[in-house]
Amino acid sequence: MTQALLCMSHSPLLEHADPPAEVVDAVQASFEQARTFVRDFDPELVVNFGPDHYNGFFYDLMPPFCVGYRAHGTGDYDSFAGDLDVPEQLAEELAQFVIDREIDLAISRRMEVDHGAVQPMEILHDGNAAARPVLPIFVNSVARPFVPVSRVRKFGQAVGEFFAGQDKRVLFLGSGGLSHDPPVPQFATANDAQREFLTAGRHPSAEFRAQRQANTIETARKFAAGEADIIDLNPDWDRAFLKVCSSGKVEGFDAYTADDMDATAGHSSHEVRTWVAAYSALSACGEYDVTYEFYRPIREYIAGFAVTTAVLR
Ligand SMILES: O=C(O)/C=C/c1cccc(O)c1O
Numbered sequence: 001m002t003q004a005l006l007c008m009s010h011s012p013l014l015e016h017a018d019p020p021a022e023v024v025d026a027v028q029a030s031f032e033q034a035r036t037f038v039r040d041f042d043p044e045l046v047v048n049f050g051p052d053h054y055n056g057f058f059y060d061l062m063p064p065f066c067v068g069y070r071a072h073g074t075g076d077y078d079s080f081a082g083d084l085d086v087p088e089q090l091a092e093e094l095a096q097f098v099i100d101r102e103i104d105l106a107i108s109r110r111m112e113v114d115h116g117a118v119q120p121m122e123i124l125h126d127g128n129a130a131a132r133p134v135l136p137i138f139v140n141s142v143a144r145p146f147v148p149v150s151r152v153r154k155f156g157q158a159v160g161e162f163f164a165g166q167d168k169r170v171l172f173l174g175s176g177g178l179s180h181d182p183p184v185p186q187f188a189t190a191n192d193a194q195r196e197f198l199t200a201g202r203h204p205s206a207e208f209r210a211q212r213q214a215n216t217i218e219t220a221r222k223f224a225a226g227e228a229d230i231i232d233l234n235p236d237w238d239r240a241f242l243k244v245c246s247s248g249k250v251e252g253f254d255a256y257t258a259d260d261m262d263a264t265a266g267h268s269s270h271e272v273r274t275w276v277a278a279y280s281a282l283s284a285c286g287e288y289d290v291t292y293e294f295y296r297p298i299r300e301y302i303a304g305f306a307v308t309t310a311v312l313r
């Protein structure tokens, strides 16, 4: 077995909210399953399809995809703040391979990645997101305009094709989703100060960051109490998406549209684009089976929260 997949939701509220103990236990048990899966597979490389939440990518230059040749954790919400272990030459080769297949992408020699990319790596490796070599790949999941989901599928497939012939244990990791609508400003409805932040908010002051995080934590508290003015989680939408993942027919992702996702699953449901990329990458290596699936809608975490693993047949 030379390629495998782990996709999981993330939430910065894992450490900042207080769901019922039974929910916490269920989530922690799913993390233990993920850890066991990764320990057994023992990847030599993690290909990390991650979103960003205006910590590393802003409207001054917003690509649909970006391969990091080097990457550093921003430490938002106390997430990993340090250099990731990126094999630079391999990142260069991957970028060229994908571009040669007529899929344009950006590259960064100094990419900044936030909790969306590093949290799964921290969960898997006792807080150390640099424990294994990783190729970080940003997939825009928050900032319009969005490329069609079919484009994300093709991008993922091109990444998968790069690894398909290689004798190397590669884990495709997708981080995010499913339905959720945390209080991240939308450019179209943002005020002037928010627009400035969305455009040029890199390296915020400690005070600004603390305020932003406190707002998310307070929104989660209200959401759990039924008082927040955000779009509700959508378990039906989440389960339908998980069905496409387990079907093995990744063209099924193409039917998703940005407008419908915003309206029915919330403005951050676009994070499933990381899952689309990861599943599509695995499908390019062969037919696969989903071997584990966990799902719970968890308002305290503002997340349709899922963890899945998959292996090649
Ligand atoms: O504040 C942010 O940037 C994002 C918060 C958040 C909350 C819940 C689920 C997620 O996936 C998030 O990124």
Ligand SMILES: [Fe+2]
Binding pocket: 010, 051, 053, 116, 176, 177, 268, 271
């Ligand atoms: Fe997120």
